[in-house]
Each structure stands twice: as C-alpha cells, then as structure tokens.
Amino acid sequence: MSARHYRKVAAVALATTVGLGLAACGSSSGNAAASAGGKTTIVVDCAPLKTDNGGKTLQQWNADVAAFEKIHPDVVIRSISVGAQCDNPPDFTARLQGGTQADVFYGYMTDLNQVLDADQAADITKYVNKDTVPNWDQITDVAKSAFTEDGKIYAVPFYSYTMGLVYNKKLFTQAGLDPSKPPATWQDVRTAAKAIAALGNGIVGYQDYSAQNTGGWHFTAELYARGGADVSADGKTATVNTPQAQAVLQTLHDMRFVDNSMGAKQLLGWADLLNNAGGGKVGMYIGAPDTVQSIVNQFKGSYADWAMAPMPGDNGPAQATLGGGNGYFFKKGDTPAQIKAGLEWLSFEELTPGQGQFNYVAQKAEGLPVGLPLSQLFTVGSATGKQIDTLAQQNTNLTLTDYAPYVNNPVKAIIEPPNAQAIYAVLDGPMGAVLTQPNANITQLLSDANTKIQTILSQGS
C-alpha cells in the first residue's frame, strides 16, 4: 500500500469513526415507523426469555402475539427481552435515564415516582375505557392507585401480590408438625421453627433477610402484620420506635439466639434465602406466592414441597400485609394509536381469563404449575376473579389445598412507604443487628432507626 493510499484509508477510517461516534450519540428510535404502512407498531418489553421453561413460555408468548395480530391486523407487536432486564432495578433506572425503554414498558408499582421524575411516561387516562380495557373496574383499587397520580393513570397493572407465610410441607412433616395447620401467629411460627431446626443437618426453622434493603422490606411487612407502620399516614413522621416494631425485632432475636432456629449465617439478600429454600434447608419465610415459582425455576426446588398461609399476626390474624406488583407503562411520545394498541394487547395478554397469563390450559400442557395464587389483581368476588379461579381449579396440577389458607383468608394489603428503599436501607441495620448480635439493644436500635428515617423524610431524596 503506497503512503498516499494509506493516508486515504486512514482518513476514511477517521471519518467513519467520527460518524459512528456521532451516530451512537444520536437517537436510536422514533415514532416515524410507529404507523408505517397503515399499521401501528408497538415495542413491548419483558417477553419471556428463551431459557424460560426450555423456551416453551416464549413459544406461547409468540403464539399469543400471532393470535392478537390476527384479531388486530392493523397492529404489529415487536416484543423484546434482554437478560434479566425485568428483575434488575438498576437496569430499569439506566434505561429510563437514557430514554431507551420500549413503547410499552414493564415496571414495579414502586416505580411510578422515578418514571414520572424521568418524564418518561405517557398519561393514558383518556384511553383507558370499557373498549380498551373491559375489566378495568374489577382491578383492585390498591393496584390501580399504585400507578395513578393526581387522577392521571400512567400504567396498567397486571400483577398484584400480598405477602404471606411460605412453608415447607416436607420439613413440617419431618418435624412432626401438621402441614395442613400452618402457624397463624408469630408465637406459632416460633414454636414451629424450633421444631424444624431440631431436625439438624443445616436446616433452619425460619429465615429472614437483613441485607440489600430486603431486611427493611420484610421488617415493614412484619410491622404491618402487627398493626404498625414505618411512617405516619401523611408520610411525614417516622413511626418505627413503637411496641409493635419492638415485638418484630424481639421475636426475630429470640428465634435466632434463644431458640437457635434461624441459623448462624445472616446478612441474607433475596437470592440467598430462596437458594437455601430451594436446597430444602428452610422451614418457613415471609414472601409472596411468586417466590415459590422462583424456588422451583431458579433454585431447583419442588412445587410439591411448598404451601402458603396468610401473614401471621400478633395474637391472631395479621392486621395487614405488604402488597406490591407490576404493570406496563407507556412511553412518553407514544402516539394515540400506539397507546390504544398497547392497551388492547395488555387486555388480551394480561387481563383476560383463559388467555395469556391466565391461559391455564396451555400452561398445564407446558408443564408449568397451575393453581398458585400468583395474582390478587382482581377484587374478591368480581366476575373476572371468579372466572380465573374456576379456570385454575379446572386445570390445576398442584394441590390447591396447600394454598387454601392463604387464598381463603385474605389480609388487607398496604403498599410500600414513600422513599421506601432509603427507609429499608436504614431498617436493614436493626434487622442485621438482632440476627447477628446476641446482646443487641433493640430499644436503642429502633430509636436510632427512627431518627434516621425522620432525617430521610425531612430531607427527601
């Protein structure tokens, strides 16, 4: 290559590099293609992964997309799913900041604040009606309110849970306990935990979180159960320095150090506990029904081992429990046609009995569990709720009585407090302390936590 030719190549390379760099900085999507060829295209995220259930779940999703497009020939659904994008909050925040989320994007009930701050959600209030979402009125107010601000709707909820007591039937039986009579109070939990831990072999009777803000999350659920709360109703005052909070920590401390029923290894985060549960080493924990799915799908557990009861209370049924869930937002800038198409898709895939997430016939054929009380999205006694229950009973491949105590004794759900994660980070402290320090001063821990939470509330974040 001559020097002159070489320089020319170098110059072209330079121009290409600059061009690529500038292109990388440019906007990668737009709505120009949203209505190309008379068709409305929407990009929907969080489709199942190729690896989920050996690809069968994705296959079913794609079949649903095809069926929907047949009914709505003017709509094209492009579904995307990349890695653990739907379960990894930092990814979600990064996408919001970069404005790279899909036209119809998945989020938690607790995400509304950050989605609105990032100015990335479309107001869909005027598009939500009987035509687009026929059973909107039957969705619980808790689920709808989580995605509503100042009367404006920003997302369609499609999954709603409440926390309860998840327990291992097999370990109950081995410990001489009756799995059909799960613990109803925290005193019962303590007694059962002690019996299960006596099995030895690294088995713990009860396990709880204390790291990565999950400790504070569970503390809050257990506090709700005893009638307490992290903050006052107006969200302005910290309220964790109370007898109810004292009782939460005292019970955990006594299970850990007096009964020795919680094991030595603490500072557990979400995956740690479920991993131990999947290995058959955990008798009980607090969780939502979907954690049983995670135990089986991610941590090699077995559905046959697990059952659920309502959240235990202080001296009887729990006064409340922590609720949460997910929904689909609409990206700001979506055209009215895209919003309408998105609502129709969500109604088809996520909200209609016998279809999509409620297609129990297909799920049973795929070998997925049918009958887990995964979602409490629709109000108890509503027509849609009843239809879903009937379909579940007709197609179940689980023992429904395992979940009957949880299903038949619904506990009032309260969603997370404001600034939840910052408050949970503070509450990880007392949770970690009572589970690792035999001489933990609970009164002092709660007093300190209360002061810190008050600082967070007054500073905002």
Added chain:
Amino acid sequence: MAATTVAPSAKAPARPVMQRGRAHRPGRLRRRAADNLTGYAFLVGGVLCFAFFSWYPMVREFIMSFQRTRRGVTTWVGWDNYVRVWHDPAFTAAWKNTIEFTLLALVLGYALPFLIAVLLNEFRHARGYLRVLVYIPVMLPPASGLFLFKYAYDPGNGVFNEVLRALHLPTSQWVQSEAMTIPSLVIASTWLNMGSAVLIYLAALQNVPGELYEAAELDGAGLLRRIWHVTVPQTRLILSLMFLLQIVATMQLFIEPFILAGGSGVQNHAESIVYLIYQHAFSFNHDLNGAAALGVMLMLVLLVFSGLYTWLSPKQD
C-alpha cells in the same frame, strides 16, 4: 545620526525572515498535518472513547450535582444535594469505613505483595511457576473469587472457622462482626488483587543491578539489610507510585462489601462511599443528583492522590 542609520539596518534583516516565515507556514503546517494524518486517525478513536465515556460523564456529574430533577423538570439547587447527602444516615459510616479499608489495605495489600515479590526474586528455581501461582487469583472474575470467600466466611461451617476450630482457636463471625468486617474485606481484596502488584514489583526488582547486592554482601549485609539498603532505595519510585495507585483503587471499594456483606453489612459496618453512591443512584428513588454530589466529593479526594501520582510520574522518567 548613528542611531538613525543603525536602526533600519538592524531591523532590515528581520523583515524578510518574518515574511518568509509567513509565506511558508501554511504549506508547512499542511504538510505536517498530512504527514501525521495516520496518527490522528488512530488517535481519534481513543479520544472519542475518553470524551464520551470518561470526560463527558465527569463534567455531567459535576453539573448534575448542582441540579435536581423532579417530574421531568431540572432546576439548579446550589449546594442542596451536597447538604442532603451529608445528612444521609450512612454518610459518616461510609467515609469512616472507606478510610479504614484504605488504611488497612495499605498495610496488608501494599506491603504483602512487595514482600512476596522480594521472596520470589530470591528464588532460583520454579520462579515462573510461583509467579503464575501468585497471579492466578487476578485471572479469576472478582465476583467468583468473592463468592468463594463468602462461603469461607460462613460463621457456621465456613472453611475459615473450621480451620480455627481444628487449631483449637476461637472462631469469628467475620463479616457479621463489627470488629472483623473491614479486615475480612481487606483479606479477600488482597488475595484477589495482589498478583498484579507482585508482578510489577518483580519487574522493578529485576532492574536492580546485581552488583549492588554483591557489594552489599561483600560488606557483610544480611538479607534484611540488603532489602532495606539496596532494594527499597532502588525501587523507591515504583513503590511510591504503587502506594498512590493503591489508595486510589481501594477508596473505590464496592464489590467486596456488595458480595460479602450484603452491601452495607451489619449496621453499616461495611458501607462504603461507592456503595452509598450506588444506593442513591439506583435504590433511593433514583436520586442521581445526590449520587453525583457524592461522586464529586470522592473525585475531589482522589484527585489529590492522582495529582501526587502525576507529580511523581515524570520523575521516574
């Protein structure tokens, strides 16, 4: 008169030179630019990468630390973010732990690799094999290495406590204990990272002229005196640079507490500044502005050490 005749003649030769310079500069510049075009072409990729992924984010971080974005509206808020993160309940603990980790990592993570390098340098046999052995942990992905430590630190039946029990020594709660949290993080971090430092020290040691050791030996110096009077002075610059790099690297403590201590440990005993930044950015209602303020604070502290590094670097040349 003399002055009037001398002055023009003194200036006269200057003018044509300047004119000649002016006349030829564009051509020469063009030729020089053309000659260096290939170099610029290769440079532009790197410069763009630094610009987009290092310099721009830094400038953006600085700007964001004085802004607040709420409901899509960004406003200038002065020092508010700095005041807010200053009042974060974990702020003091995060700085205290970061400094404690840095100091302890200097004692262990800085001195140990040097001593190992000196020892390896003394070996006449199997030197290559030992170098590989020391470097293996560096090749391990940090997360994998730390998960090994996580199991080893299990206060129930972890490897470390099993060994202590076998030796009839008291066991430890490791990362679950207030006193042992930071030392546990330092031990894991040192094991994971010291391989690179050992190799750098070894390279420096091999540049020390052998005759200096021979002379010292002839003067009757033992091993320790040889190290103190020959090795340390001869590798002083590398030691200084590694010292500063060690400080800059260890102050960015994140993955060790994240994996080993669940992020902040028991009552924030493992909380680090970088983990607090992560919490603000991704957990605390996506408080990116607070995270930026914390980032600027850390950057200013590290800039002092980086400045020292830059000041020391040319001296090595």
